[in-house]
Amino acid sequence: MRLGIDIGGTKTDAVALDATGRVVERVRMATGFGPDAVVEVACAVADRLAAALGDAVHPFDAVGVGVPGLVEPGTGRVQHAVNLGVSDLPLADLLSVRLGVAVTVENDVNAAALGAYHLLGEERSMGFLNLGTGLAAGIVVGGRLWRGARGAAGELGHLPVDPRGARCACGQVGCIETLASGSAVARMWPTSAELPAVDLFDRAERGEREAVEVRDRLADGVAAAVRALMLTADVDTVAIGGGLSNLGERLHREVAAALQRSAAHSAFLASLELPTRVRLVPPGTAIAAVGAALATDTEETVH
Amino acid sequence: MRLGIDIGGTKTDAVALDATGRVVERVRMATGFGPDAVVEVACAVADRLAAALGDAVHPFDAVGVGVPGLVEPGTGRVQHAVNLGVSDLPLADLLSVRLGVAVTVENDVNAAALGAYHLLGEERSMGFLNLGTGLAAGIVVGGRLWRGARGAAGELGHLPVDPRGARCACGQVGCIETLASGSAVARMWPTSAELPAVDLFDRAERGEREAVEVRDRLADGVAAAVRALMLTADVDTVAIGGGLSNLGERLHREVAAALQRSAAHSAFLASLELPTRVRLVPPGTAIAAVGAALATDTEETVH
Numbered sequence: 001m002r003l004g005i006d007i008g009g010t011k012t013d014a015v016a017l018d019a020t021g022r023v024v025e026r027v028r029m030a031t032g033f034g035p036d037a038v039v040e041v042a043c044a045v046a047d048r049l050a051a052a053l054g055d056a057v058h059p060f061d062a063v064g065v066g067v068p069g070l071v072e073p074g075t076g077r078v079q080h081a082v083n084l085g086v087s088d089l090p091l092a093d094l095l096s097v098r099l100g101v102a103v104t105v106e107n108d109v110n111a112a113a114l115g116a117y118h119l120l121g122e123e124r125s126m127g128f129l130n131l132g133t134g135l136a137a138g139i140v141v142g143g144r145l146w147r148g149a150r151g152a153a154g155e156l157g158h159l160p161v162d163p164r165g166a167r168c169a170c171g172q173v174g175c176i177e178t179l180a181s182g183s184a185v186a187r188m189w190p191t192s193a194e195l196p197a198v199d200l201f202d203r204a205e206r207g208e209r210e211a212v213e214v215r216d217r218l219a220d221g222v223a224a225a226v227r228a229l230m231l232t233a234d235v236d237t238v239a240i241g242g243g244l245s246n247l248g249e250r251l252h253r254e255v256a257a258a259l260q261r262s263a264a265h266s267a268f269l270a271s272l273e274l275p276t277r278v279r280l281v282p283p284g285t286a287i288a289a290v291g292a293a294l295a296t297d298t299e300e301t302v303h
Numbered sequence: 304m305r306l307g308i309d310i311g312g313t314k315t316d317a318v319a320l321d322a323t324g325r326v327v328e329r330v331r332m333a334t335g336f337g338p339d340a341v342v343e344v345a346c347a348v349a350d351r352l353a354a355a356l357g358d359a360v361h362p363f364d365a366v367g368v369g370v371p372g373l374v375e376p377g378t379g380r381v382q383h384a385v386n387l388g389v390s391d392l393p394l395a396d397l398l399s400v401r402l403g404v405a406v407t408v409e410n411d412v413n414a415a416a417l418g419a420y421h422l423l424g425e426e427r428s429m430g431f432l433n434l435g436t437g438l439a440a441g442i443v444v445g446g447r448l449w450r451g452a453r454g455a456a457g458e459l460g461h462l463p464v465d466p467r468g469a470r471c472a473c474g475q476v477g478c479i480e481t482l483a484s485g486s487a488v489a490r491m492w493p494t495s496a497e498l499p500a501v502d503l504f505d506r507a508e509r510g511e512r513e514a515v516e517v518r519d520r521l522a523d524g525v526a527a528a529v530r531a532l533m534l535t536a537d538v539d540t541v542a543i544g545g546g547l548s549n550l551g552e553r554l555h556r557e558v559a560a561a562l563q564r565s566a567a568h569s570a571f572l573a574s575l576e577l578p579t580r581v582r583l584v585p586p587g588t589a590i591a592a593v594g595a596a597l598a599t600d601t602e603e604t605v606h
Contacts, residue, residue, distance in 0.1 A: 125452060139536075148537020149428060152575055155534045160527070160565075161464055171569030224463070231458045232535040233442075234451020262463075266474030272455055 003049060003060040004115075004293025005042050006108060006286070007031055007067050009083035014045035015289040016053060016060070021118060025052045026286055034085040043098050062296035063103045065091065066111030066288045073151065076105035106295040108288050109154065110145050113138025115291030116239040116281050124236045127154070127229035128281075131244035134169070135177040135225060139233055145295070146233075156228045157181065161221075176228070179221025182243055188214045201250050215254060222251075223258035223274075230274055241281035252280040306352060306363040307418075307596025308345050309411060309589070310334055310370050312386035317348035318592040319356060319363070324421060328355045329589055337388040346401050365599035366406045368394065369414030369591045376454065379408035409598040411591050412457065413448050416441025418594030419542040419584050427539045430457070430532035431584075434547035437472070438480040438528060442536055448598070449536075459531045460484065464524075479531070482524025485546055491517045504553050518557060525554075526561035526577075533577055544584035555583040 001024075002017040008031060016025040027048045032041040042065065050058050069081025076092020096103040106114075113128035117140040120126070128138045135157030139146040146153050157177035158170045165174025166187065178184055185197050189211070193199035200218075203211035226238050244251060256275040263269035281287055304327075305320040311334060319328040330351045335344040345368065353361050372384025379395025399406040409417075416431035420443040423429070431441045438460030442449040449456050460480035461473045468477025469490065481487055488500050492514070496502035503521075506514035529541050547554060559578040566572035584590055 137535075146536070149539040149580075150537060150575060152534060153537035155537070156531075158569075158571060159462075159530060159534055161466075163465055164467070170571045172565065172572065227462060228459075228531060228535055231455060231462055232440075232531055233449070234453060234456035234458070236452040262475065266461075268458075268461060268473045269475065272453060277452075 001053075001059045001061060002293040002296055003046060003058075003063045004111075004286075004289040004291070004296075005045055005063070005065045006111065006288035006292055007038060007042065007065060007084060008108070008288075009068060012041050012045055013286055013289045014049055015286050015293060016049050017290065017293045021290075021294070023286065023290060025049050026289070027052060031084065035089045038084050038086060038089070039091070039094050039098065042095055046099055058099060058101070060099070060101055062293075063095065063099055063101055064111070064292035064294065064296040065095065065103060065105045066108040066292040066295075067091065067105060068108045070151075071105050071107050073147070076103065078105060102296070104292075104296045106292055107151075109136045110138045110147070111291035111295055112241055112288040113140050113154075113239075113291065114145060114294045115285075115287030115289070116140075116241055117143065118290060118294055119285055119287055120237075120239055120279055120281070122237055122239075125233070127226075127233065127235040127238045129222065129225050129229070129238060129240050129242070131181060131222065131240060131242035133182045133243070135181040135221075137225065137229060139229075139235060141235075156225055159224075159228055161224050176221055176224050179217055180225055181221075184221065185218065185244070188217065197244055197247055201247055205250070216258065219251075219254035219258035220262075222255045223262055226255070226259060226274060226278055227262070227269075230272060230277070237277050237279055239279050239281050241287060245281055246283045248280065248283055252278070304356075304362045304364060305596040305599055306349060306361075306366045307414075307589075307592040307594065308348055308366070308368045309414065309591035309595055310341060310345065310368060310387060311411070311591070312371060315344050315348055316589055316592045317352055318589050318596060319352050320593065320596045324593075324597070326589065326593060328352050329592070330355060334387065338392045341387050341389060341392070342394070342397050342401065345398055349402055361402060361404070363402070363404055365596075366398065366402055366404055367414070367595035367597065367599040368398065368406060368408045369411040369595040369598075370394065370408060371411045373454075374408050374410050376450070379406065381408060405599070407595075407599045409595055410454075412439045413441045413450070414594035414598055415544055415591040416443050416457075416542075416594065417448060417597045418588075418590030418592070419443075419544055420446065421593060421597055422588055422590055423540075423542055423582055423584070425540055425542075428536070430529075430536065430538040430541045432525065432528050432532070432541060432543050432545070434484060434525065434543060434545035436485045436546070438484040440528065440532060442532070442538065444538075459528055462527075462531055464527050479524055479527050482520055483528055484524075487524065488521060488547070491520065500547055500550055504550055508553070519561065522554075522557035522561035523565075525558045526565055529558070529562060529577060529581055530565070530572075533575060533580070540580050540582055542582050542584050544590060548584055549586045551583065551586055555581070
């Protein structure tokens with residue numbers, strides 16, 4: 001039995017995977033803030049999962065953890081996980097001692113990419129676009145993560161696509177992230193609505209002109225990210241996940257429309273059939289936790 | 304002994320490689336136009352190489368050919384090789400019968416990528432940017448070509464980076480190719496000089512303001528292509544080849560400067576140390592012919 005834990009900024013999501021990779025149990029808890037609380041909550045979800053499975057002791061042969069931060073390859077040391085209140089934490093070592101089993105730590109977007117690949121049944125290559133506060137991608141080939149030379153694979157949110165665009169948090173101008181991310185929605189669609197992206201799509205679907213423009217700009221940004229993946233790595237499919245993917249089919253439809261628009265004057269682009277190669281991660285799916293569990297198999301990563 | 308033939312728009316370049324991958328002989332001839340002439344010249348360079356090696360019969364166990372066109376995977380059928388006057392030609396089959404040995408046909412940019420990887424001594428991953436009439440890239444990982452799902456890997460010349468840019472031959476607007484290619488130089492720097500790019504760099508180095516602007520735009524375009532490779536696939540190094548790379552260190556220096564400019568306000572980009580990861584293919588090197596010979600090893604390709 002494998003345990004996968006996704007430690008998010010607000011929730012910690014954990015799953016138990018059987019030998020075939022099937023989710024047999026799932027629990028969620030509020031994430032603790034700061035290094036000690038992060039470790040305690042991770043141990044608590046492990047205890048709860050074991051109890052839910054009817055085991056007095058942990059039945060886990062391997063534990064994988066996904067975190068939103070930089071993870072040192074090999075050691076599982078976590079750095080700059082700002083949302084968790086963690087600046088530098090030997091998370092793999094600490095959890096390994098507490099849980100009595102080997103622990104693998106993985107960046108959360110990479111973990112989600114592995115999980116999406118597994119859950120969507122892709123068998124060749126997949127790019128996973130994480131539309132969260134920021135925009136980043138993970139690439140999985142033949143079931144294994146493609147990390148790149150410096151762990152920067154999939155950082156396509158910071159490819160500039162408009163010299164007259166907005167200043168990006170990274171310091172550049174007009175990055176794809178300034179169009180296609182939660183922070184981009186917050187900037188482009190200031191509102192007191194609790195869910196700004198839902199408000200944006202509601203109003204656009206009611207025909208409000210300004211909302212249609214902003215929604216299209218968002219969709220064009222996601223399409224730019226899809227093209228970056230397809231015209232560089234040429235993955236078989238691109239899966240869209242992250243917070244904004246909770247918009248579901250409404251988002252999927254607009255992204256497909258944006259890809260169609262961009263191919264309207266280009267036979268070359270049209271021949272790649274990009275709209276048909278984009279898939280949506282079903283909202284509510286535990287892809288990051290599942291991927292974290294899968295990342296415990298060292299064969300799942302390359303480079 | 305392996306034979307590699309690069310059939311270019313004007314010259315056909317051929318090398319004999321020994322078992323260690325070393326070039327032991329090289330010959331060049333003018334390329335013939337049209338299907339029959341293309342096949343005849345390929346056979347002629349094989350004869351000349353055999354003669355230069357002192358062999359009455361062909362000493363080649365395997366033959367690889369690089370062509371500027373679409374190559375059907377598996378069959379080595381060539382389509383849309385406009386510069387060769389070839390619309391549809393079963394090149395691998397025809398040459399195999401004529402030369403009496405298995406023939407592998409590869410797209411020329413992919414062949415050059417393999418050759419650059421080999422000749423520059425890269426051992427992990429490399430993106431090869433071909434600055435020819437157009438702009439395309441090849442990606443090599445652990446000595447094997449990364450083709451992608453539909454043979455579109457490395458087509459990053461057609462990623463748009465400026466909504467107010469020039470119309471691209473592909474039909475889109477503001478593609479990287481409209482900034483960083485021979486056709487981009489022809490459009491941005493109209494001149495009667497025999498070598499427009501050399502004229503451009505000469506004048507820019509003499510301080511002519513308009514030339515400096517156009518040269519910087521070209522270098523910024525190459526930098527955009529480097530970023531696309533680095534922030535998506537995160538290859539270890541990017542090698543710059545193709546016709547414009549004959550500018551040599553003058554080009555290399557400006558591309559490094561452009562990468563430096565783009566990282567000036569971005570600690571994230573600066574941390575990736577892109578300028579130090581760009582290399583120039585030494586002008587005159589037979590990378591495409593060498594790569595074509597290497598492509599005869601089926602282990603050299605993936606996906």
